[in-house]
Amino acid sequence: MVRLDDLVRYIDGFLSVLIKEYDDEVAHIGLFECQKGIIKAKNAFKNAKTFGEKHHFQSCLNNITSRRTMIKEIIKKGGGLNMHFNYVQDRVRWADSESAFKSRLTTGVISNLEHKDPKFFLKDAKIIFIRKIQNILKKEKSVKVNVVFSGEFEIMKGDNLLKEFKYFTTANCPIYTNTKINEWFDEKVIKPILIDLEEFQERDSGWALKKVENLVVNISKYSPLRVSSYIQLPPQIAKKHACINVKNYDQACFAWAVTSALHPAKNHQQMVSSYPHYSSILKLKGIHFPMTERQIPNFEKQNNVSINLYILKKLKSNLITLPTYLTNNKKDQHVNLLLIKDNYDGDHVENNTNNPVKPQHHIPAAVGYYFKCSYDDSLSFYRSYRGDNCMKWFADEMLQLAEDIAPVFWCPYDIDMTSTEEAEFKKSSHCHICEQPFAPGDKKVRDHIHYLATNNFRGSSHEGCNINYQDSHVVSIVFHNLSGYDAHFVITDIATRIKGDIDLLPITKEKYISFTKHIEEYPIQFRFIDSFRFMASSLDKLASYLEEFPNLKIQFWELSEEQLNLLTKKGVMPYDYIDSFERFEETCLPPIELFYNKLDDKPCPHRLYLRAQEIWSKFNCRNLGQYVDLYMKTDIMLLADVFERFRNSCHKTYGLDPAHYYTLPGFTWDAMLKYTKQELDLLTDIDMFMFVESGIRGGLSQVCTKRRAHANNKYIENYDSSKPTNYLMYFDVNNQYEWAMSQFLPYGGFEWDNTNIDVISIPDDAPFGYILEVDLEYPEVLHDSHKDLPFCSEHINPKTNLPPKTSKELTKLMATLNSKIKYVIHYRTLKQALDQGLILKKIHRVLKFKQAPWLKSYIELNTELRKESKNEFEKNLFKLMNNGVFVYSGKIYNGKQIVKVITKLASRTNSCGASAVRECTVRNINKELLNKLETKLDKFKNTPNKMDSYINEVSDKIESNECKIAVLNKKVEQYDGTQKNNALRIDEEDNKDNLNHKTHQ
Secondary structure, three states: OOOHHHHHHHHHHHHHHHHHOOOHHHHHHHHHHHHHHHHHHHHHHHHOOOHHHHHHHHHHHHHHHHHHHHHHHHHHHOOOOOOOOOOHHHHEEEEEEOOOOOOEEEEEEEEEOOOOOHHHHHHHHHHHHHHHHHHHOOOOOEEEEEEEEEEEEEEEEOOEEEEEEEEEEOOOEEEEOOOOHHHHHHHHHHHHHHHHHHHHHHHOOOOEEEEEEEEEEEEEEOOOOEEOOOOOOOHHHHOOOOOOOOOOOOOOHHHHHHHHHHOOOOOOOOOHHHOOOHHHHOOOOOOOOOEEHHHHHHHHHHHOOEEEEEEEEEEOOEEEEEEEEOOOOOOOOEEEEEEOOOOOOOOEOOOOOOOOOOOOOOOOOEEEEEEOOOOOHHHOEEEEEEOOOHHHHHHHHHHHHHHHHHHHHHOOOOOOOOHHHHHHHHHOOEOOOOOOEOOOOOOEEEEEOOOOOOOOEEEEEEHHHHHHOOOOOEEEEEEOOHHHHHHHHHHHHHHHHOOOOEEEEEOOOOOEEEEEEEOOOOOOEEEEEEHHHOOOOOHHHHHHOOOOOHHHHHHOOOOOHHHHHHOOOOOOOOOOOOOOHHHHHOOOOOOHHHHOEOOOOEOOOHHHHHHHHHHHHHOOOOOHHHHHHHHHHHHHHHHHHHHHHHHHHHHHHHOOOHHHOOOHHHHHHHHHHHHHOOOOOOOOOHHHHHHHHOOOOOOOOOOOOOOOOOOEOOOOOOOOOOOOOEEEEEEEEEOHHHHHHOOOEEEEEEEEOOOOOOHHHOOOOOOEEEEEEEEEEOOHHHHHHHOOOOOOOEEEEOOOOEOOOOOOOOOEEEOOOOOEEEEEEEHHHHHHHHHOOOEEEEEEEEEEEEEEOOOHHHHHHHHHHHHHOOOHHHHHHHHHHHHHHHHHHOOOOOOOOEEEEEOOOOOHHHOOOOOOEEEEEEOOOEEEEEOOOOOOOOOOOOHHHHHHHHHHHOOOOOOOOOOOOOOOOOOOHHHOOOEEEEEEEEEHHHHHHHHHOOOOO
16 A cells, blocks of 8 residues: 555655745745655555545545645745734635546545634635535536545554544535525534544544644535426336325326325325325425425425435346435324336446445455363363355354263263362351351252362352352353454354354444354353453453463463464464465565555554564464464464453452453443442332433533633743743542442432422431432622532533533533523532532422442452552453443443344244334345334443542542642552543632632532
8 A cells, every 4th residue: 555644744744844934945845745645646546446445545635635735825925824814715725636436526625724723624614615615506506515524633652642644524415506505514514523523532532633634525416306297116116015106297296195195095096086185285385396305304394294205226137225315303294205217227226437446355264263161171172274164164163062062061960079078068157159148947058060070069058049050051252352343254154054043232233242142952052252342452462461371381382482472472464465365375474565454554563574574484384374373373372361361360359250241341240249249229210210310411521711721830931920820730630430439329219209308418428318300590609710610510502502402402511600400410419519609499309319338348349459469460450340330330221222133034023024123134144123112221320320420520529628639649559540630720819719619620
């Protein structure tokens, strides 16, 4: 791949020089390099084979075009960009760019010459955009437009500052001659881009926008669909008897179709005479026939009806249905319309062009697995296979494994005890399963491991505990990053080659947390789980935490210490280079350039390539196939050592095996319940559930006063004594999650209580706690002292500074000085607000509950274990065990999807014809996506309301000083993972007044 990104940064070097000091020679050399880069990008685009490559080269072309525009502007002005920008054309500039698609009218690049804030850049870009579109609409009646915002982002990774270009694309939306382009740009461009930018920086914590690059505007031809008169249904559609086609001979086919849906006729459904005239029942103000697609929203609004419009396309010899207009808001009166035409010859979905875009198609080339027996390691083994049918081989191996394992479950061993164990049994006073003492009259029995022939006594137990302590017939198969990629290679063959159902635990229709294959002939289930959902780091990083590699050493027992050390780190693979099975026969390692990772758009580091060469040499690899086999086996054995170490640590500490769980939050929640022995009441009352959920708000997203603050600090060089002294203070607040989870938390006894309560008098550690719905007045006298960070944050529309009127409105959690109406708040947070001067006007509802610091002992356990950890692996583990409790308790379970894999379409009722089916996708196998018909309230929902209140709205209430904040700038080692950072500017002369307003965030 051509390294155009490096060329862009090379040209940036010329710009940096020119901005500081204009040099005519440098300017013209930079311009020449831009011209060379544009030619290079165009050639690279023409030779690209995949859509991803084409998109990459098109983006590079746009970035180079922007830089050419900037250099031209500098040459024109004869100086740097450090000048006043009084006109829009001085701040942004349009330049035509070569289009990648033939249907485009034009592609333009609006280059940023001055702006640092994307909002102001987009505001200026809108002015140029409107002019351009207005000129085009003089010739075209309508166009479709989408834009791509480009910015340079940076992030600190260790000691390295990484920079990358990121792109944010809007939907392709039509513009007509009567469109209000100003409003269109605000709604279709500015709003979605600013939302995407903010969500990206919040989601991928650490990335920061360094530079606004450009806005690429793609303007395409657009011919809106028109609906006029009667056309006979195509035979393929007519024979299904699923469409009503009214025989009208005017231009109002659309209106007649809607009328037939709203007023269905029992007989002669195709006749106009069977229906009232459309003009008598439909509102048609401003609607002109023949109907066009752009009039549909107006029609929907007038008639309180929603419309979906579909078209037919020819796929080989069949007609397929595709949506062309989908309503934004489905109403009670909803109509699905099919737009047909009189001839579909030559109308094919496949458009063969001279330069087709070929998507990357990956096929599995090799597969390996390590079978680990926890009871007898001599039964553990590694197997692998390389070839085009490797996944079929893997499915057959699973079936063989089931056959080999089944006798263990079918033929359990009798108990085998030593005399010492028999004596221990007689003396035992506690059940080893429930850990409770044996009461008088309890029957004490011997519990044993059924899979071992000898020494299989586990301990004494209650008879009931022993009966319920069932052996699991589930064999866990561990993939690293199963959810991200590998699942698709596995699921097809195991679904079709092995008899038995598959249970899916989906994230979406495309991604799964886990899936379980039932083996019809044997009492075995194979459960595929994702180790990344327990340890969210790369395998290379996880392996670096380990000091020993027992499984790796067993499989490579014949190796020298030097050879073994080469395998304790993850290797590198030229994935994109291996594009055929013939590559495996090559007798030398490809050059480093061919190890370029197109998926991540990154070259192979030189040190890793040198290690790959050393591995090739030390292990006497005769061809690339042997190198691949070694790479795969090393990866699998490293994963085995990492996950086994994780299992052993968890089982030793908590007495539970994570191999029987799907995610770390689920595991740590059970570990917490086991350790604390706390019984929790579930919120099954839907009103209580929704009430508590409405009080969970999250973190603030606002700059409270200024975007930029300057310090006039008397301890630094540029101090100006003529100006007021002020400082910038940075707060690094550690241990917020752990602190909040150690407080008094709800655990049961939920009931609606009398609203006549005195909140102030309720102690923080009272046996009963309260969540209230209240009206609060924010007195104006407090506004000045509270303005930096007001109490009681709320979700509001940042444009209107008001709560949202509809669910579709953009909202952000912001701290405002507004009075609050029906505000749901925890009583301790309310006490703090009232103590600082807010006025309680009314209490609408009160939810009462029992509370105690029941989670504190578990949090302290993990905190102490982390302090005592001797390696990074365990330090990271115990930190995640605490954080996972908060994650699990705060999950939202509404709207979960059911995804099923079916290998036969037995009937319409059990597959895509089911009434709850939202979407049916047919690939190699049939995947069925069902709407969730009911919500199961089986998670303890009330805890996060309390913890969210502490973490995001209330400070840790340290009483050591008047401000109630910690004055020591010291990071405590065991708490260094969970932190919130805030920066404030402190004015020295106002400091005394500010101290009186206690810091609360």
